[in-house]
Amino acid sequence: MTETALILIDVQRGFDEPVWGPRNNPGAEANIKALLDAWQERRLPVVLVHHDSTGPKSSLRPGQPGNDFKPELDGARPDLVFGKQVNSAFLGDVDLDAWLRKRGITSFVLAGIQTNFCCETTARMGGNLGYDVTFALDATFTFDLPEVTADELYRVTAANLANQFATVKSTKDILADLS
DSSP: OTTEEEEEEOOBGGGGSGGGOOBOOTTHHHHHHHHHHHHHHTTOOEEEEEEOOOOTTOTTSTTSGGGSBOGGGTTOOOSEEEEESSSOGGGSSSOHHHHHHHTTOOEEEEEEEOIIIIIHHHHHHHHHTTOEEEEEEEEEEOBOBTTBOHHHHHHHHHHHHBTTTBEEEOHHHHHHHHO
16 A cells, blocks of 8 residues: 555544534544554655635634644644645645645545545545545544434445445554555
């Protein structure tokens, strides 16, 4: 997996606020940290993406404490950090596709927040662009929506991505592949 980058999407403090409602997968942050530690230990490429909301009351807008990365990313030594204002990291402040291709990176592992929005959208675009995408499902989480629970959204995202846009794996299996 020497050419595989780790892309962490929107692992930001603002997602801890109660405004989002009930979430699933309380172990996501520990799995994100495990992936980050493994990538850094092996000196593999790490990309951190943050959502820079343009909403005037959003805690995810630049300059607000909610825009900061969660503590699990403290000590991260990323190769690239950038913001985005939409659901895909491929449409951010940096041309992620060009950055990856310039380095010969043809595959990436994806984790972060929210499973069914920014993570799924980035995985779909990566698959469409020809990347070998591994979606670390248990290193993501999401929130309930009206009429749909976070756990249902989580399962639907896995089904949407599997065998079409990405390979869906657990953190444990991804780490075993690194060994």
